[in-house]
Amino acid sequence: MKQAKILIADDEAAITTGLSAILEDAGYGVEVVADGQKALDKLTVDRYGVVLADLKMPKLDGLTLLSELQQRQIPTECIIITGQATVDSAVQAMQQGAYDYIEKPLNAEKLNRLKALIPKALDKYEVQQKNRELASKLEGLTHYGELTGQSDAMRSVYQVIEAVAPSSASVLILGESGTGKELVARALHQKSDRSKGPFFALNCAALPKEILENELFGHEKGAFTGSTNEKAGAFEMASGGTIFLDEMAEMPTDIQVKLLRAIETRQIRRLGGKREINVDIRIVAATNKNLQKAIVDGELREDLYYRLAVVEIDLPPLRERADDIQLLANEFLSRFSQQNGKSITGFEDAAWEWIMSYHWPGNVRELKNAVERAVIMSRSSTIGPSDIIPRHLRSGDGMPAPLTIPVGATAAEARRQLVLRTFASTSGDPARTAKMLGLPQEDVRSELLLLLNGAGDASPVSAPADAGVEASPPRVARRQEPVTTPARATSKKPSAKKGR
């Protein structure tokens, strides 16, 4: 990479000429300006890794220049050269973000100090420049690998993936079911130096203990009854690449011991085998379990947890990514319309209202399935609420779908959610909603408009598990005790019947 330039800002020509010669002799590109304003002008249009600024300069002194650089967020490292080395000016310079300061006169000792400071300041600038470039690259990004999302939460995830992928550190991905943990693992693999090697995914919960052990470590011929051939396990097959262990907290503890040994020694032994086989592997694990509880309960070895969780990536649930729901829904609509040979152009407003207000306990997977089902079921060019709202969440058969309002929610929030859920249950009929709730239609419309304009919390109310939706622990701090109430507030006698 081309080395960043140095800008000297000082009105003393005798100093700048000598100083620039010294720095040029050391291999740096140097430019000189005679006052602070010219320095600021240059820094605004060009990039300089380091600015050597005199404290006393015409037009704009060193401290004012520093302050302008901070205010305008101009990336550079500023070293203040001061002839007035009072504690005040030095402290002020450092407080205002100067990299360092050097007192005049620049005798041989101070020049040596300056020469030692500059490469360090340039290194800092380069690192920060890379971070800025990365942040700018990720800004506006809607897709990263196979992941989709433009929310701040997802961009933070992309940043962590980008930072950790090139290392060989083990990564533990935490997140609810359906949030895309395997996609994160794939992205880590694709962005790493191992991307040309294999990616091997294994679900630890899906296999009985014996089969899981065999899948992980392989076996030698005759290792057990019926093993007529030798077989390489996941560790061997993924050597040179990445192994993804999904639902790792479900792994039996005796296999956890073997896994820990394999991670520590980078060697495995097949079932029935006697020789150690070297493996070059990067492990990415994932779980939706509360790991602290699993450790306390003895389900997960603590030493294995620390081995796997060198870096943790916390995947946000879809309800915390309201910015992404529309993007994902449109993407799924486009994908499934194409796959099913349909020309569906979009969602009706009422369908959007339901999509944006539903709390998606099954996360992206649930949204994807809902849109796929809606595309298949739809008989028009747009998706309506009746296409997208699952049958068990509708109340068309006279059975009110319950909704849960946390204690502490405001009456306005509760009313808004009640209106919304009733509206959804009527397949988007405002007149019926108003009638069911005993409210004027104008009130219903204004509540819906508020929601449409983003005034309402997209998911303050959670559907109970008995409503047929996968129950999941709330990720956001919501300590209030929930109160369950039927969606139809007008129903004076809540049914004792559980969800359908």
Add this chain to the structure above:
Amino acid sequence: MSTSAAPADAGVLWLAALQRALGRAAHDVKDALNGVSVNLEVVRSRASRADAPASAVAPYADAAAQQLERLTTLLEAVLALGRIERAPTDVGVTLRRVAAVCGASNSSADARVMVRETSVGDARTSVTGDAVRLALVAPLLEAVIGRKGESREAVICELAGEAESLAVRLRSDRPVLMPSDAAEVLRAAGVRWTESANELSIVFPRA
């Protein structure tokens, strides 16, 4: 040779003014020292290379020499003004020293100081050395120091001789005044002055 009696506190006021002037000059001293050391470092570094042509070294040696000369002038003036003046005092010599020290800028808003001398012959005065220095430094510092947001142009100092007196005129783009705290002791010391438009004319009796 008769000398006017100066009040005892002319020396005190002069020392206070000198301290102020030296504080301002420190920055220029450091800048000149900086110029010497930085350019000598280039000379030292390049001269140690076997293949370095003279042209790669000479400009920096010249620059170091110039800075050394600047430093010498300033230090000579500072040291001379710090000494006890033997009577009678030469107004021309004192003016040049005062101009060198007061002209050492401390801020980009400060005015430059220029001295224009006409031949006045013997420029000695009967006024005491401390009073002459105070009479020149006090108004010159006030005229030179730029205020925040207003930068100043040059202050021109001219020495002219009459039969019985010597006059130092300080001219600027804005009024030049004799500071009131120095006025009383200067009058008592036999210094006279007139203020008009942007000019201050300070009159010293010849020795």
